[in-house]
Amino acid sequence: VSRVVLHLDLDEFIAAVEVLRRPELAGLPVVVGGDGDPTKRGVVSTANYEARRFGVYSAMPLRTAYKRCPQAVFLQVDGEAYEAASRTVMATLRTFEAVVEVAGWDEAFLEIETDDPMTLADEIQRAVLKTTGLWCSIGVGDNKLRAKLASGLAKPRGVFELTRANWDEVMAGQPTSELWGIGSKTAGKLEALGIRRIEQLGAADEDELARAFGPRTGPWLRRLASGEDASRVSAEPYIPRGHGKERTFQRDLEGPERIRVETVRLARELESDLGNEGRPVARVVVKVRFAPFFTTTRGVAFEGSLEASALAALERFRLDRPVRLLGVRVEFADGTEG
DNA sequence: TCTGGGGTCCTAGGACCC
């Protein structure tokens, strides 16, 4: 018996939840994002596979999605519905003899003892389908990193095993951006150093990486390329470091007074989100995105009230241009750093 | 009428202290 790590990832999660409660949408392209109006500012949260065939993907502006697939059904994001579906999925996973780490609405890691992880993964996949009607893909690995990458390779509705044994065969020739944590910026910077494929990153000079990416990130990038990962699956409840609320306005805000009014509104909404949790707030940070798309932040130590602190932070901006987005965020004083 | 909203972690520079 050996310990394995599984990573479960629900397939087209948000779109699948929507189709589940509206069976008449089955087989149609469905795009979930914003308030469901594809002529407004907003992006795609999830497109189902039918919509992806038209080139519609997560994070794409809704207006672009609409151009590519005007016949799609556009739906508003309904966080509570996804939250409820997610809870059922996680409860199903906890019926197995495993350490379960929730890693977002539609993802979880499981650490479990088994001789036959592939069969176990099949069982889990069937159990989730049975209790929720949702399909998932499961990666089997010898650590979290490999399990996570394996679930991507398993999609859709599959199971895939990625361990030290087949790492090179599967990953060595892939572009560095396939790794979890390397996005387009880092991939571009690596390419400028002549590093395109994962095997090249694994063989790269650590000092050169440290110079280009910093003392921790550089060596970490090289470790990623090896597939090694010492982090543990943990069932410990997660303690958030902070909480924020931000809003993109359908029309840019003009003038400091409007901006102040909306900042106060956000601060009050955030306060009500925080409820009576009573966690002490250390800092309040205001984010301003000026038109067309230039973002800066300013923060102050918490003083008096959330509203007063947010206004104090706002005072540190020069509000001489139209504002596209405002955000207010708190950082908790009893955070878990250290 | 490109470019959401919720987060996390790391980096670099300046302040400050010894």
Next chain:
DNA sequence: TCTGGGGTCCTAGGACCC
């Protein structure tokens, strides 16, 4: 007249992820 080096904390920005 010239001008150290560590360490830590704070802050804003960047990159990434879902």
